[in-house]
Amino acid sequence: MKKQPQITEKTRQKFVEVFCELYSQKPIEKISVREIANKSGYNRSTFYQYFTDIYELLDSVENDLLNELKKELANKELSMHTVQDTLYCLDKREHLLVLNALLGDYGSTRFLKRLKKEITLDQLELNVPQNHSLTPYLIEFYLTTSLSLFRLWLQRQKDLSSEEFFKLVENLYSRGITPYFKE
Numbered sequence: 001m002k003k004q005p006q007i008t009e010k011t012r013q014k015f016v017e018v019f020c021e022l023y024s025q026k027p028i029e030k031i032s033v034r035e036i037a038n039k040s041g042y043n044r045s046t047f048y049q050y051f052t053d054i055y056e057l058l059d060s061v062e063n064d065l066l067n068e069l070k071k072e073l074a075n076k077e078l079s080m081h082t083v084q085d086t087l088y089c090l091d092k093r094e095h096l097l098v099l100n101a102l103l104g105d106y107g108s109t110r111f112l113k114r115l116k117k118e119i120t121l122d123q124l125e126l127n128v129p130q131n132h133s134l135t136p137y138l139i140e141f142y143l144t145t146s147l148s149l150f151r152l153w154l155q156r157q158k159d160l161s162s163e164e165f166f167k168l169v170e171n172l173y174s175r176g177i178t179p180y181f182k183e
Contacts, residue, residue, distance in 0.1 A: 062114060091162050
Protein backbone atom coordinates (compact mmCIF):
# COMPACT_ATOMS: atom_id res chain seq x y z
CA MET A 1 0.00 0.00 0.00
CA LYS A 2 1.43 3.36 -1.02
CA LYS A 3 1.44 6.23 1.41
CA GLN A 4 -0.33 9.41 0.46
CA PRO A 5 2.12 12.15 -0.61
CA GLN A 6 0.78 14.69 1.90
CA ILE A 7 1.28 12.21 4.77
CA THR A 8 4.80 11.45 3.55
CA GLU A 9 5.65 15.17 3.34
CA LYS A 10 4.09 15.79 6.76
CA THR A 11 6.28 13.05 8.29
CA ARG A 12 9.40 14.38 6.56
CA GLN A 13 8.58 17.91 7.70
CA LYS A 14 8.15 16.73 11.30
CA PHE A 15 11.66 15.24 11.21
CA VAL A 16 13.00 18.52 9.82
CA GLU A 17 11.26 20.60 12.51
CA VAL A 18 12.47 18.43 15.38
CA PHE A 19 15.99 18.36 13.96
CA CYS A 20 16.03 22.17 13.66
CA GLU A 21 14.78 22.59 17.23
CA LEU A 22 17.53 20.30 18.50
CA TYR A 23 20.23 21.79 16.25
CA SER A 24 19.48 25.25 17.59
CA GLN A 25 20.11 23.91 21.12
CA LYS A 26 23.17 21.69 20.69
CA PRO A 27 25.88 20.61 18.22
CA ILE A 28 24.95 18.13 15.52
CA GLU A 29 27.34 15.56 17.03
CA LYS A 30 25.12 15.43 20.12
CA ILE A 31 21.90 14.79 18.17
CA SER A 32 20.90 11.18 17.61
CA VAL A 33 18.52 9.60 15.15
CA ARG A 34 16.76 8.00 18.11
CA GLU A 35 16.20 11.41 19.72
CA ILE A 36 14.80 12.91 16.51
CA ALA A 37 12.54 9.91 15.94
CA ASN A 38 11.27 9.84 19.53
CA LYS A 39 10.54 13.58 19.63
CA SER A 40 8.83 13.31 16.23
CA GLY A 41 6.58 10.52 17.43
CA TYR A 42 8.02 7.97 14.99
CA ASN A 43 10.47 5.10 15.26
CA ARG A 44 14.01 5.04 13.88
CA SER A 45 13.08 2.86 10.92
CA THR A 46 10.63 5.56 9.78
CA PHE A 47 13.44 8.14 9.98
CA TYR A 48 15.63 5.91 7.78
CA GLN A 49 12.90 5.81 5.13
CA TYR A 50 13.54 9.52 4.63
CA PHE A 51 17.21 10.06 5.48
CA THR A 52 20.30 7.86 5.69
CA ASP A 53 21.64 9.81 8.69
CA ILE A 54 21.57 13.17 10.46
CA TYR A 55 24.06 14.69 8.03
CA GLU A 56 21.84 13.89 5.06
CA LEU A 57 18.98 15.54 6.96
CA LEU A 58 21.18 18.61 7.51
CA ASP A 59 22.06 18.70 3.79
CA SER A 60 18.39 18.41 2.94
CA VAL A 61 17.47 21.29 5.27
CA GLU A 62 20.22 23.49 3.82
CA ASN A 63 19.35 22.59 0.23
CA ASP A 64 15.65 23.21 0.75
CA LEU A 65 16.32 26.67 2.17
CA LEU A 66 18.84 27.61 -0.52
CA ASN A 67 16.53 26.37 -3.30
CA GLU A 68 13.65 28.35 -1.82
CA LEU A 69 15.89 31.40 -1.66
CA LYS A 70 16.93 30.98 -5.31
CA LYS A 71 13.29 30.75 -6.35
CA GLU A 72 12.31 33.83 -4.38
CA LEU A 73 15.22 35.86 -5.72
CA ALA A 74 14.46 34.77 -9.29
CA ASN A 75 10.79 35.74 -8.93
CA LYS A 76 11.45 39.18 -7.51
CA GLU A 77 12.21 42.38 -9.27
CA LEU A 78 14.82 43.41 -6.77
CA SER A 79 15.48 47.07 -6.50
CA MET A 80 18.84 47.14 -4.79
CA HIS A 81 20.42 43.83 -5.82
CA THR A 82 22.29 43.62 -2.56
CA VAL A 83 22.80 41.18 0.24
CA GLN A 84 19.80 42.87 1.81
CA ASP A 85 17.59 41.50 -0.96
CA THR A 86 18.65 38.04 0.11
CA LEU A 87 17.98 38.89 3.74
CA TYR A 88 14.53 40.22 2.81
CA CYS A 89 13.78 36.86 1.20
CA LEU A 90 15.02 35.02 4.29
CA ASP A 91 12.94 37.22 6.61
CA LYS A 92 9.86 35.04 6.45
CA ARG A 93 8.09 33.22 9.22
CA GLU A 94 8.36 29.85 7.47
CA HIS A 95 12.18 30.17 7.40
CA LEU A 96 12.59 31.13 11.05
CA LEU A 97 12.99 27.66 12.59
CA VAL A 98 15.50 26.58 9.94
CA LEU A 99 17.46 29.84 10.13
CA ASN A 100 17.66 29.73 13.91
CA ALA A 101 19.23 26.29 13.58
CA LEU A 102 21.54 26.94 10.62
CA LEU A 103 22.67 30.40 11.75
CA GLY A 104 22.55 29.66 15.47
CA ASP A 105 25.39 28.98 17.87
CA TYR A 106 25.78 25.40 16.65
CA GLY A 107 25.25 26.03 12.94
CA SER A 108 28.10 25.28 10.61
CA THR A 109 30.32 27.73 8.79
CA ARG A 110 29.74 25.54 5.74
CA PHE A 111 26.17 26.81 5.48
CA LEU A 112 27.34 30.43 5.69
CA LYS A 113 29.78 29.73 2.85
CA ARG A 114 27.02 28.16 0.79
CA LEU A 115 24.73 31.12 1.48
CA LYS A 116 27.46 33.56 0.45
CA LYS A 117 27.88 31.66 -2.82
CA GLU A 118 24.18 32.11 -3.54
CA ILE A 119 24.69 35.86 -3.35
CA THR A 120 26.58 35.99 -6.60
CA LEU A 121 28.82 38.88 -7.45
CA ASP A 122 26.69 39.89 -10.41
CA GLN A 123 23.80 40.39 -7.97
CA LEU A 124 25.83 42.83 -5.95
CA GLU A 125 25.83 46.41 -7.04
CA LEU A 126 28.81 47.47 -5.02
CA ASN A 127 30.91 50.38 -6.04
CA VAL A 128 34.15 48.55 -5.46
CA PRO A 129 37.09 48.53 -7.83
CA GLN A 130 36.94 45.60 -10.22
CA ASN A 131 39.93 43.28 -10.56
CA HIS A 132 41.73 45.03 -7.74
CA SER A 133 43.63 43.23 -5.00
CA LEU A 134 41.28 44.71 -2.37
CA THR A 135 38.05 43.66 -4.10
CA PRO A 136 37.75 40.20 -2.48
CA TYR A 137 38.27 41.76 0.95
CA LEU A 138 35.64 44.43 0.37
CA ILE A 139 33.11 41.89 -0.85
CA GLU A 140 33.85 39.53 2.07
CA PHE A 141 33.42 42.42 4.51
CA TYR A 142 30.08 43.34 2.98
CA LEU A 143 28.73 39.77 2.89
CA THR A 144 30.03 38.69 6.28
CA THR A 145 28.89 41.83 8.07
CA SER A 146 25.39 41.64 6.59
CA LEU A 147 24.98 37.97 7.43
CA SER A 148 26.43 38.46 10.89
CA LEU A 149 24.01 41.29 11.66
CA PHE A 150 21.12 39.19 10.36
CA ARG A 151 22.24 36.29 12.55
CA LEU A 152 22.41 38.58 15.61
CA TRP A 153 18.95 39.93 14.84
CA LEU A 154 17.57 36.37 14.74
CA GLN A 155 19.36 35.47 17.98
CA ARG A 156 17.83 38.53 19.62
CA GLN A 157 14.44 37.21 18.46
CA LYS A 158 13.94 40.08 16.03
CA ASP A 159 13.92 42.74 18.72
CA LEU A 160 13.71 45.35 15.94
CA SER A 161 10.98 45.34 13.33
CA SER A 162 12.05 44.19 9.87
CA GLU A 163 11.89 47.79 8.66
CA GLU A 164 14.03 49.04 11.55
CA PHE A 165 16.58 46.28 11.06
CA PHE A 166 16.99 46.77 7.31
CA LYS A 167 17.16 50.54 7.72
CA LEU A 168 19.86 50.10 10.39
CA VAL A 169 21.94 47.90 8.09
CA GLU A 170 21.52 50.34 5.23
CA ASN A 171 22.53 53.28 7.47
CA LEU A 172 25.57 51.42 8.82
CA TYR A 173 26.84 50.90 5.28
CA SER A 174 26.09 54.39 4.07
CA ARG A 175 27.05 56.42 7.18
CA GLY A 176 29.00 54.07 9.45
CA ILE A 177 28.57 53.71 13.19
CA THR A 178 29.63 57.23 14.19
CA PRO A 179 26.09 58.73 14.04
CA TYR A 180 25.02 56.22 16.71
CA PHE A 181 27.60 57.34 19.26
CA LYS A 182 26.56 59.88 21.89
CA GLU A 183 28.62 63.02 21.98
